Amino acid sequence: xxxxxxATQAIGSRRQGNVKRIALRWLLYVLLCLFALYYLxxxxxxxxxxxxxxxxxxxxxxxxxxxxxxxxxWSTAWSSACTxxxxxxxxxxxxxxxxxxxxxxxxxxxxxALNGYVIAQWRFRGANMIFSLMLFGSFIPFQVVILPMxxxxxxxxxxxxxxxxxxxxxxYGIGFTTLFFRNYYVTIPHELVKAAKVDGAGFxxxxxxxxxxxxxPIIVVTVIWQFTQIWNDFLFGISFSQAGTQPxxxxxxxxxxxxxxxxxxxxxxxxxxxxxxxxxxxxxxxGKYFIRGLTAGSVKG
Amino acid sequence: xxxxxxxxxxxxRHIPKLVLAPSFAAILLFVYGFIAWTGWVSxxxxxxxxxxxxxxxxxxxxxxxxxxxxxxxxxxxxxxxxFIVISMALGLLLAILLDQKIRTEGVLRTIYLYxxxxxxxxxxxxxxxxxxxxxxxxxxxxxxxxxxxxFDWLVNPKFAIYTVVIAGVWQASGFVMAxxxxxxxxxDEEIIKAAQVDGIPTARxxxxxxxxxxxxxxxxxxxxLMHLAxxxxxxxxxxxxxxxxxxxxxxxxxxxxxxxxxxxIGQAASSAMVMMxxxxxxxxxxxxxxxxxxxx
Amino acid sequence: MTPILDVKNLYKNYGSVEVLKDxxxxxxxxDFLVLVGPSGCGKSTLLNCIAGLEPITGGAISIDxxxxxxxxxxxxxxxxxxxxxxxxxxxxxxxxxTFGMKVRGVDAQTQKTKLADVAQQLQIEPLLNRRxxxxxxxxxxxxxxxxxxxxxxxxxxxxxxxxNLDAKLRVEMRTEIKxxxxxxxxxxxxxxxxxIEAMTLASKIVVMKGGVIQQMGTPSQIYNRPENLFxxxxxxxxAMNLIPAKAVKNGKGMRIEIERPxxxxxxxNDAANPDLPENVILGLRPEDIAEAGFRAGKQVQTAHCLxxxxxxxxxxxxxxxxxxxxxxxxxxxxxTKAEPGATLEFAFDxxxxxxxxxxxxxxxx
Numbered sequence: 001x002x003x004x005x006x007a008t009q010a011i012g013s014r015r016q017g018n019v020k021r022i023a024l025r026w027l028l029y030v031l032l033c034l035f036a037l038y039y040l041x042x043x044x045x046x047x048x049x050x051x052x053x054x055x056x057x058x059x060x061x062x063x064x065x066x067x068x069x070x071x072x073x074w075s076t077a078w079s080s081a082c083t084x085x086x087x088x089x090x091x092x093x094x095x096x097x098x099x100x101x102x103x104x105x106x107x108x109x110x111x112x113a114l115n116g117y118v119i120a121q122w123r124f125r126g127a128n129m130i131f132s133l134m135l136f137g138s139f140i141p142f143q144v145v146i147l148p149m150x151x152x153x154x155x156x157x158x159x160x161x162x163x164x165x166x167x168x169x170x171x172y173g174i175g176f177t178t179l180f181f182r183n184y185y186v187t188i189p190h191e192l193v194k195a196a197k198v199d200g201a202g203f204x205x206x207x208x209x210x211x212x213x214x215x216x217p218i219i220v221v222t223v224i225w226q227f228t229q230i231w232n233d234f235l236f237g238i239s240f241s242q243a244g245t246q247p248x249x250x251x252x253x254x255x256x257x258x259x260x261x262x263x264x265x266x267x268x269x270x271x272x273x274x275x276x277x278x279x280x281x282x283x284x285x286x287g288k289y290f291i292r293g294l295t296a297g298s299v300k301g
Numbered sequence: 302x303x304x305x306x307x308x309x310x311x312x313x314r315h316i317p318k319l320v321l322a323p324s325f326a327a328i329l330l331f332v333y334g335f336i337a338w339t340g341w342v343s344x345x346x347x348x349x350x351x352x353x354x355x356x357x358x359x360x361x362x363x364x365x366x367x368x369x370x371x372x373x374x375x376x377x378x379x380x381x382x383x384f385i386v387i388s389m390a391l392g393l394l395l396a397i398l399l400d401q402k403i404r405t406e407g408v409l410r411t412i413y414l415y416x417x418x419x420x421x422x423x424x425x426x427x428x429x430x431x432x433x434x435x436x437x438x439x440x441x442x443x444x445x446x447x448x449x450x451x452f453d454w455l456v457n458p459k460f461a462i463y464t465v466v467i468a469g470v471w472q473a474s475g476f477v478m479a480x481x482x483x484x485x486x487x488x489d490e491e492i493i494k495a496a497q498v499d500g501i502p503t504a505r506x507x508x509x510x511x512x513x514x515x516x517x518x519x520x521x522x523x524x525x526l527m528h529l530a531x532x533x534x535x536x537x538x539x540x541x542x543x544x545x546x547x548x549x550x551x552x553x554x555x556x557x558x559x560x561x562x563x564x565x566i567g568q569a570a571s572s573a574m575v576m577m578x579x580x581x582x583x584x585x586x587x588x589x590x591x592x593x594x595x596x597x
Numbered sequence: 598m599t600p601i602l603d604v605k606n607l608y609k610n611y612g613s614v615e616v617l618k619d620x621x622x623x624x625x626x627x628d629f630l631v632l633v634g635p636s637g638c639g640k641s642t643l644l645n646c647i648a649g650l651e652p653i654t655g656g657a658i659s660i661d662x663x664x665x666x667x668x669x670x671x672x673x674x675x676x677x678x679x680x681x682x683x684x685x686x687x688x689x690x691x692x693x694x695t696f697g698m699k700v701r702g703v704d705a706q707t708q709k710t711k712l713a714d715v716a717q718q719l720q721i722e723p724l725l726n727r728r729x730x731x732x733x734x735x736x737x738x739x740x741x742x743x744x745x746x747x748x749x750x751x752x753x754x755x756x757x758x759x760x761n762l763d764a765k766l767r768v769e770m771r772t773e774i775k776x777x778x779x780x781x782x783x784x785x786x787x788x789x790x791x792x793i794e795a796m797t798l799a800s801k802i803v804v805m806k807g808g809v810i811q812q813m814g815t816p817s818q819i820y821n822r823p824e825n826l827f828x829x830x831x832x833x834x835x836a837m838n839l840i841p842a843k844a845v846k847n848g849k850g851m852r853i854e855i856e857r858p859x860x861x862x863x864x865x866n867d868a869a870n871p872d873l874p875e876n877v878i879l880g881l882r883p884e885d886i887a888e889a890g891f892r893a894g895k896q897v898q899t900a901h902c903l904x905x906x907x908x909x910x911x912x913x914x915x916x917x918x919x920x921x922x923x924x925x926x927x928x929x930x931x932x933t934k935a936e937p938g939a940t941l942e943f944a945f946d947x948x949x950x951x952x953x954x955x956x957x958x959x960x961x962x
Contacts, residue, residue, distance in 0.1 A: 040412060137332035149331070175328065189683060201671075201700045213687035234420065235557075239557075249422045253422050256429070280418055295480060
C-alpha cells in the first residue's frame with residue numbers, strides 16, 4: 001500500500017517536472033517568436049507601406065495591411081522619383097551600383113586570392129609584416145583617407161567617375177579579401193606546394209591547377225562579402241560621385257530627403273526595398289557564406 | 302641564352318614578391334600615405350584648400366573648443382556605449398535561447414541576422430518612417446486610445462540620439478548573436494557533459510563554464526561593435542541627417558560636414574585624425590595580440 | 598664511381614639560428630640513406646635542401662656529379678614523398694600521378710603507359726579515378742609513392758612517409774619500400790625519427806642532433822659501435838644501458854667497478870680494453886646482459902645482481918636491476934624464473950661493450 005503511494009507520488013512529481021519542462025519550452029518559443037517579430041517588423045512595415053496609397057497611409061495605421069494593393073509607389077521609385085533636380089527614379093543609380101560593384105568585386109577578389117596565396121604559401125621575410133599592414137589598413141575609419149583621395153582622384157582625372165569609385169573600392173577592399181584567402185590557404189599544408197615544385201610546376205601553375213580548384217568556398221565568401229560591402233557603401237559613394245554617377249544608396253538618401261512636393265512615404269519605402277533587394281537576395285540564397293564572411297571578417301588573425 | 306635562363310631563374314625566385322608588390326604599394330600609399338597627408342594637413346591652417354605650412358595644433362584647439370564637436374563626442378559616448386552594451390546583451394540572450402536545441406533554429410537565425418545584409422541607409426530610412434511622430438509608432442498607440450502618448454524622440458534634440466541606438470541595435474544585434482552562437486557551439490562538449498553529470502543546473506553551466514570560456518568572443522564582438530560605432534555615418538545621415546540641429550552629430554558626420562559642406566579641410570582633417578587615433582588605440586593592440594597568437 | 602649524392606660543408610641558417618652545421622654526406626648509386634634523429638634535429642631541413650625546396654646558406658650539393666646548389670627543384674631529377682602525402686586534393690589519383698609529366702609536356706601516350714606501369718607495380722589500378730579524399734591512409738601512401746615512381750628520378754627523397762600510418766600498416770609499407778628499393782635498385786634518401794625504420798631500411802645511416810651529424814655508418818656500425826652517448830642512447834629499443842663505472846688498471850687489463858645500493862661494487866674484468874681513464878660510462882645493450890648460463894663467449898662474465906622489476910614481453914622477459922645508480926635492463930629468455938627481490942647471476946658480454954668518456958660523451962674503445 002505504502003509502496004503504491006510512493007510510486008504514484010514519484011510519477012506525480014515526474015509529471016510535474018514534465019509539465020514544468022513543457023511550460024518552459026513554450027515560453028522559450030514564445031520569446032524567440034517575439035524577437036523574430038521585432039526583427040521582422042521594419043521589413044513588414046516597409047513592404048506594406050510601399051503597397052499602400054498615400055491616402056491610406058495618412059488615414060490608416062502603420063502596421064495595418066494595405067486595404068488596396070497598389071504598385072504605383074514602386075514604379076515611381078524605380079523610374080520617376082526625384083533625387084534632387086533629376087526625376088528618373090532609382091533605375092539609373094541601380095545600374096551605377098552594378099557597374100561599380102561587379103568590376104570592383106572581381107578585381108579585389110582576384111588580387112586577394114593571389115595575395116593570400118603568396119602570404120600563406122610562399123612566405124618570405126617580411127611577408128607577415130606586409131600582411132599586418134594590409135590587415136590594419138582595412139580597419140581604419142575611412143574618414144581619414146577621403147580628403148586626400150578626393151584630390152588624388154581629381155589628379156588622375158577620375159573624380160566623380162565610376163572607374164574612380166571602382167578604384168577606391170578595390171584599394172580599400174584588398175585588405176579584407178587578402179585576409180579571407182590568406183586564412184583559408186594557411187590551413188593547406190605547405191607540402192602541397194613542395195610536391196608541385198618537385199613535379200616541375202611554377203608559381204602560377206600551382207595556383208591555377210591546385211589552389212584555385214580548392215578555393216570555391218572562400219571565393220563565394222569573399223565575393224558575397226565584397227558585394228555586400230560595396231553595394232551598401234554610402235561614404236565613398238557620396239564623397240566621390242557626382243550627379244550622374246551616384247550609387248543607389250546615395251540616390252535613395254536623396255529621394256528620402258528631397259524636400260520638393262509632398263512626402264511620399266510609400267515611394268520612400270519602395271525605393272528602400274529596391275536598394276536593399278540585391279543584398280537581401282544574396283543573403284537569402286547564400287546566407288551560410290554570408291555569415292561565414294561576417295565571422296571571418298571579425299574574428300581575425 | 303645564359304642571360305635568359307638567369308633572368309627566368311630570377312623571375313621564378315621573386316615572382317611571389319612581384320605579385321604582392323602592387324597591392325602592398327597601393328596600401329602603403331592609399332592607407333598610410335593618406336593618413337600621413339591627413340595628419341600633416343591637420344597641423345596647418347588649411348581651409349577651403351590644403352596648405353602645407355605646419356603651424357602646430359591650432360586645428361585641434363579649434364576642434365576641442367567647438368561645441369558641435371563636443372556634442373559629436375558626447376553622442377559617440379552615449380551611442381557607442383548603449384549600442385555596444387545592448388547589442389551584446391541582446392545578442393548573447395538570443396544565442397543562448399537559440400542554443401536550446403530549437404527545431405526552427407535555421408529560420409530564426411535567418412530572421413535575426415537579415416538586417417546585417419542591408420545598407421545602413423535602408424535601415425535608417427525604415428526606422429525614420431516607423432519612428433516619425435506624425436504617422437509612426439506614436440500614431441498607432443494614440444490610435445489605440447492613449448491620446449496623450451508621446452513618442453517624438455526622432456525630432457527631440459534630447460532623445461534623437463537614442464533613435465540611432467534603436468536602429469543600430471536592430472541592425473547589428475543579430476550579427477552579435479551569430480558570433481556568440483558560434484562561440485557556444487565551440488565549447489568543448491565533454492566539459493559540459495562532465496558538468497551535467499555533476500548535477501550542475503543549466504543556468505549555472507552557462508554562467509560558470511560556458512560564458513567565461515567565450516572571453517575571446519566577447520572581445521571580438523566588442524571590437525567589431527566599437528569599430529562600427531566610430532565609423533557610423535550612413536545611419537545618422539539617413540535617420541536624422543545629424544539633426545535636429547546637430548543634436549545627433551557623430552565624429553564621422555562632423556568630419557564629413559566640415560569637409561564637404563563647410564569647406565574647412567583643416568577641421569575635417571583634425572577630426573579624422575582623432576577618430577583614427579581612437580580606432581588605433583583599440584584595434585592595434587587587438588590585432589597585434591591576435592597575430593602574435595596565430596604566429597606562435 | 599661518382600657519388601649519386603654529395604653534400605659538402607653544408608650550412609643552413611634561419612636568420613641567426615644555425616639549423617645545419619657543416620654537413621658532409623655522400624652516397625653511391627643504389628644506396629639507401631636514412632637520416633634519423635629526434636624532432637628538430639635538422640633532418641627534414643637537410644632533405645628539403647637536397648630537394649632544393651630550401652635555399653642553403655653555405656656549402657654545395659651535387660647530384661650525380663652535377664652541382665645543384667642553385668638549381669630549382671624541378672631540374673634536379675628527384676622525386677619526393679611527403680609525410681602528409683601532399684596529394685593534390687582536387688585531382689583524381691591518375692591525375693595526381695601524371696601531373697608532373699603533364700607539366701613537363703610529356704606526350705599523352707607515354708603518360709598513359711607510365712601510369713599503367715606504376716599503378717600495376719603498386720596495385721592501385723582500381724583507385725585511379727578516385728579523389729585523394731576517398732582513399733584510406735595506406736592507399737594515399739601508395740599513390741604518393743606512385744607519383745614519385747613515375748618520375749623515374751636519379752634520387753628518391755622520403756620525408757617521414759610512414760609516420761601518419763597506424764602501426765600495422767607502417768610495418769607493411771616499410772617492407773614494401775624495402776622491396777621497391779631492391780627491385781628498382783634506386784638511390785634513396787629517407788628521413789625518419791623512428792630508429793627501427795632506420796635500422797631495417799638503410800644501407801647507410803646518418804644520425805643527427807642539433808643540426809650536426811653525430812655519426813654516419815652502416816646500420817651495424819651505428820648499432821654496435823656508437824660514436825657517442827647520444828647515438829648509443831638514441832638507436833635501439835629498449836635503449837642501451839649506460840652505466841657510470843670506475844676503471845682500475847689490473848695487470849694487462851682493466852677492472853671495472855660499478856656501484857650498487859648494497860653488497861659492495863659489482864666487478865667485471867676487461868682484458869681487451871687496457872687504456873681506459875678512471876671514470877667511464879659503460880654501454881651494454883639489454884641483449885648483451887643475459888641470465889647466467891644462457892650466454893656463452895670468451896668475454897662473458899657473470900655477477901650476482903638484485904632483481905627489482907620483471908617485465909615479461911612475450912618472446913623475452915626484461916629484468917631490471919639497480920647498477921651505478923641506473924635502472925639497468927637485461928634481456929632474459931621468456932621462461933626465466935626471475936622474480937623481484939631475488940638475487941640472480943647475470944651474464945655480461947664484454948665482447949659487445951662500449952665505453953664513453955663521461956665529460957665529452959665520446960666513444961673510448
